[in-house]
Amino acid sequence: MIRADSIFKSFGDTPVLQDISTEFLRGKNNLIIGRSGAGKTVLLKLLVGLLQPTKGTVWYxxxxxxxxxxxxxxxxxxxxxxxxxxxxxxxxxxxxENISFPMDMFTNMTAKEKLDRVNYCLERVNLDGANKKYPSELSGGMQKRVGIARAIVLNPKYLFCDEPNSGLDPKTALVIDELISDITKESNITTVINTHDMNSVMEIGENIILLHNGRIAWRGSKDDVVHSDNEILQDFIFASPFLKRLRTKALERG
Amino acid sequence: MFLVTDYNVRALLAILTIFGRSLQLHVHMYPLRVLFHIGRYISMLGSAIARPEKNIMYYRETIRQMYDIGIGSLPIVFLISIFIGAVAALQFAFQLDGTLVPIYYIGYIVRDFAIIEASPTITCLVLAGKVGSNLASEIGGMRQKEHIDAMEIMGVNTAAYLIAPKLVAALVVIPMLVALSAFISIYGGYLAVVPTGWLSDPEYALGVRSFFNPHNFRLMFVKAVTFSFILTSVSCYQGYYVKSGSIELGKASTNAVVFSNVLILLADYFIAVLLT
Structure with a gap:
């Protein structure tokens, strides 16, 4: 489990995050959602230590x-x-070499052990046989899957995904979501996903926080989304008139 | 007497890092901004001199950099050196023509000019353009594409992994290039004045062998090591702290060359004052 404890972050005089306290649960898909500029990436970078908070701390x-x-x-x-x-x-x-890099840097595994592990990870993300390709030869979705393979190669306890679906078509995005979700369940890891893709929210969101203007505006799970009266959430999830009509119809039908 | 022990080296690094960080003032006044950059530069060097996570990875990276800097720079070093020597020989031949100074002095002048000044300084100024901009772009590109963030999250000391091998490679390879440049310059001078009839082969050889002072050779290597440290560390600094955007990457690359050149010329002056 990861716990953010009263986190404040400012850049100069501009506050970006204010009093963020939340828990990211083990074995769950923990989603940070919000509009562009809401502070999602800053929060994710604070959680992994790429930025330092102005106040507050993070517990692993x-x-x-x-x-x-x-x-x-x-x-x-x-x-x-x-x-x-x-x-x-x-x-x-x-x-x-990309997937093997963390093992090369931090372990004393033999070449064969490393190759076996690389092959296992590639198989896990349905990219078996792509060992010798360069990133420039891969599609966006395949690059994401290699990124996932590299992220899980050392059997992490915590997995962070920054906008895993950005730039992908809805079908490929779904594949990536399912992959992340499956890995989370199989290895019982704490996964934190930063996204503004509402399909991800509705498919895999088990523990969701909505950031708005640097504060947590809502929290819940995918099952709570449709029935919530929170206007900020509804504006975010059902942004288009078409989706608003869909929601209204869904609520009418109970 | 000060003993170079592991403890002393660590203490020195700690002091440098603290000094560097203390200079990192977040202010917008120009003189203090200069102090901020000096502080961050020292702090970066402090982080770069750290124990490698895995020696073999650093060794491989150092060899790769040696190849890129050394072999990759051979054609340009060859080209500029041969012309430096040729132009110097022709100019001095023209100046000495009709004077009482013995004509074989051309070889002596070309040799010392190449060893003391032309080869270390001009080679390093050119390498600051070629290698320096390349290093700044490479590291800056990695920063912008989040490669450095990815490494940091893995637990890699990125300052050490990305900068130390480049520094070591440059400190080994660039003095070799400078020595080679001096040799080629002398040969360039030969090609310019012997086949054209300004002086004979034995006269040029006599000049090259006359009045040799080994101190000049030491001076060349002091300059080469100092300049290679400057051009590599300044260029890495510009790339490592680049902001986002292609304009910033271009600026970092330009700054790497400009600041390296200015600092090389300044260092050249101080070395000349102190060691000659």
Whole structure:
């Protein structure tokens, strides 16, 4: 479990996050949703330590993330996997080298053990046989899947996904969502997904927080979304007139 | 006496890092902004000099950088060196023509000019353009495409992994390139004045062998090491802290070249004052 404890973050005089306190549960798909500029990426970066909060702290189970020394931080980070919005695959390396990079850097595994692990991860994301390809030879969806394979290669306890569906068609986005959700359940890890894709919210959102103007405006699960009276949530999820009509009809039919 | 022990090195690094961070003032006044950059630069170097997570990974990266910097720069170093020597020889031949100075002095002048000044300084100024802009773009591109963030989340000390191998590679390879440049310059001078009849082959050889002072050779390597450290670290700094956007990447690349060149010329002056 990850717990954000009264987090404030400002850039200069501009407050971006104000008093964020929430829990991200183990074995669940924890979603951070909100409009562009709501502070989702800043919160995600604070959770993984790429940014420092102005006030407040983050707990990984019973570990205060910001009180760790360099060595402890490195040990904890080896339990963290992250999928970036642009996948962040190293261009000069093949798929195999990309996935193998964390193992090359931090483990003493033999070449065969590493290859077996790479092949397992590639199989897990349905990309078996893509070992020798370069990121430039892959589609956006395939790059995301390689990103997921790299994120899970060291069996992380915590998985972070920043906009995993951005730039993907709805069908491929669904495949990525299901993949992340399956991995979360199988390995019982704490997964935090930052998204503004309402399909993801309705498909895999088990523990959702909605950020609005740097504050938590709503929290719940996908089952609570349709029935919630929260205007900010409804404006966000059912943004188009078509979706608003759909919601009204769904509520009329009970 | 100060002993170089692991403890002392660590203490020195800690002091440098604290000093660097203390200079990182978030202010907008120009002189203090300069201090901010100096502080952040020292802090970055402090982080870069750290124990590698995995020696073999750093070794591989260092070899790759040596190849890129060394082999990749050979054609340009060859080209500029041969012309430096040729132009210097022709100019001095023209100046000495009709004077009482022995004509074989051309070889002596070309040799010392190449060793003391032309090869270390001009080669490093050109390498600041070629290697420096390349390093700034490479690291800056990694920053913008979130590669550096990805490595940091994995637990990699990115300052060390991305900068230390480049520094080591440059400190090994660039002095070699400079020494090669000096040799090629002397040969360039030969090609310019011997086949054209300004002086004979034995005269040029006599000049090259005359009045040799080994201190000049040491001076060349001091300059080469200093300049290669400047051009690599300044360029890495510009790339490592690049902001988002292609304009910023272009600016970082330009700044890498401009600041490296200015600092190389400044260092050249101070080395000349201190060591000659």
């Amino acid at each position: 189970d019973d570990i205060d993330f910001y009180s760790l020394n360099k060595r402890q931080l490195r040990d904890l980070r080896m339990q963290i996997g992250m999928l970036f919005q642009g996948s962040a695959l190293f261009d000069s390396m093949t798929v195999q």
